[in-house]
Amino acid sequence: METSTATADHSRGALSGIRVIDLTQMLAGPFCTQILADHGADVIKIEGLSGDGTRANGPYCEDDALRDFGGYFQSVNRNKRSIAVDLKTAQGLDVVRKLIAQADIVVENFRSGVMERLGLAWEELRELNPRLVYGAVRGFGDPRSGASPYAEWPAYDVVSQAMGGMMGITGPDRETPMKIGPGVGDTVPALMLCIGLLAAVLRARETGEGQFVDVAMTDCVLAMCERIVYQTSYTGVVPTPEGNRHPLLCPFGLFRARDGWASIAVAHDGFWKELAHAIGQPELIADARFATNAARVNHTQQVVEIIEAFTSVRTKAELAECFGGRVPFGPVYTSAEIFDDPHYRVRNMLVDVEQPGSDSRVKIAGVPIKMGSTPGGVHRRAPMLGEHTDEVLFAAGYDADAVARLRESGAIR
Template sequence: MGALSNLRVLDLTQVLAGPYCTMVLADMGADVVKIERPGGDLIRSNPPFVESDDEPYGGYFQSVNRGKRSLELDFGDAADREDFLSLVADADVVVENYRAGTMEKYDLEYETLREHNPQLIYSSIRGFGDPRTGETARQGQPSFDLIAQALGGVMEITGEEDGAPTKVGPGIGDLFTATLNCIGILAAVNHRAQTGEGQYVDTGMYDAMLSMTERAIYQQSYTGTAPTRQGNSHPTLFPYDAFETTDGYAVIAAFGTNHWQELCTAMDRPNLASAYPTAADRLENRETLRDDISTWASGLETAELVDRLEGRVPAAPVQSTEEIFDDPHVHAREMLIPVEQPGSGADVEIAGNPIKMTETPPEPRGRAPLLDEHREEVLGEECEVAADD
């Protein structure tokens, strides 16, 4: 049993943000029923595949839909709407990530669903939030990770100092929003346990990116100057940067005086420790000191540099995914999970769950579902509940 094994979640989401949120809930034991529109989640057909396009879905869908059950419903069909409402009556949570106003077109918005289940927690993930929690002119516009990163300030502070604004590699506009939404859902579950009241939970991608760029927000407020790109360095800490080696890159975070002294010892440059004893000294002279560290790093292989600093100074190699797959730490922490890839006859590996718990450890509960795979199972359960009632 997982920590959330008492929860039934109806997942109307697709692509990334919503499915990631409900995947986390499923990993923690919730029964997540993925309600898919006709033809299924838009991302089912996205590559990569193991062998051929005959597989029912690719790695994108597999990665964030594991451990769920699938039911295909057409909200334009009256019978399917009735089936959905029968599921709502016994559900704990409904999650959707449509544009604002979409559920209203089918008379399946929060207010309608609440009439069928007053204790329901209804959660939405949208680009710009929902009018119920703060109306703006942007609501109803489509949004993706790239849009959220651009508007929320992430791209403006990411990239080389003399380069173009750069999005962060992973889809943090989706993933961070999803994580915050999951927290909101669990807070609402706790509130309901105390009061019996359901509620609406709303997380907007633009809002989430503002939250993630917290450093840029307070810098603007305190200094009156808009922060911008400065590569891998930090605006107020030094050294805190990536340095090129003979065979790659390593990062060093030695802004604390104790770590700075250890770094200077490892570099055989004790004079630097005495010449720049305070954090302010180091920040003021960062360009000169960066050159000194860069010269030292450029004569070492990445592994040698990290070995010299290990246990003394926070340092690490900049790893590729190939290196991650070879890292014993990753395997010891169960962060690579094998799951079946239907149609291929092979297992694939996807990212594990970073939340570790001693009594109810989250874990992926099987592969992602085939489209409509659990129709008889899910609707049959509702028939049984109705008969019992």
């Protein structure tokens, strides 16, 4: 199977010329800054002397004796440069301030108050660099935008999924809420923070004035679950988990196949007509119980039974031959099936990168935003801890003696 390979040099992406100081860790912050890096921004990841905690998270290649980082870190820190700085030292803080003075964006996802205690609060940094855009992503937002009663609570993906309403409408039945598989409680806020940062940078380039961009993970999950707000507001109904069905559309969800599951999404009556013909039952089109979406919603169980009588005796591949291109359809893929599907190969969504410490190359997900004139891409693997410390500091104006003194003092690694 062929896959794309990370290139040696960073191409001139759409964000070339933008410098980002990345003070993030775990998933939400690094995912945000990685998107910027994928599209050409120079992202300098500031790590403590022991590194981002996710460096210790696997999985690792079997032959990796170095173990500087594993799959988790590799997947959300590509295209970045790393410097290792002790923020508990005055010299280390001076290094970070000097880098921020030369930057367009700084991003952090510490708990509320941490940057203030370090002397790196937004109010201080904007005095240092008036055009700076400062981005923060936290579980419940920053008090500057509205002081949540939970502002001091630590939060991760499962917390924002729970409190943002997502788990409350996900699960096999009304009594069983369920976590969404991927960390969307982190990655969706990361995407929204990207939008805010880029809008603010555009504004700063017009006016010379930066601004504070605040994203709460819980807010973003709620925004993504928009239907629970209008359903409750319009009808007074509190939505609950619906299993693999949709409360407002039918058929719309998952259906058993002989070798797994497949999704079918009939969003309007035209697709219902196509589906009825595809399963060899055109008489369903004129049946009053199924002729409209509203009627089908009222007879959901019967619709499901009719469709599964057809799908459950056929493989996913056979169903693709039957439904593909006619109605919205997709087999429920395992990762192995994703690796084998030509779509992801031609779309450059499986990318080979070097794994330090291993003789094997590894695969990570590619860049989903395709730009015609200034394409983004995976240009370099995730950085080793402090791999670019000297390079970044020399470019910032430090000479070799100054860097050596900083290292001897323990301020950098």
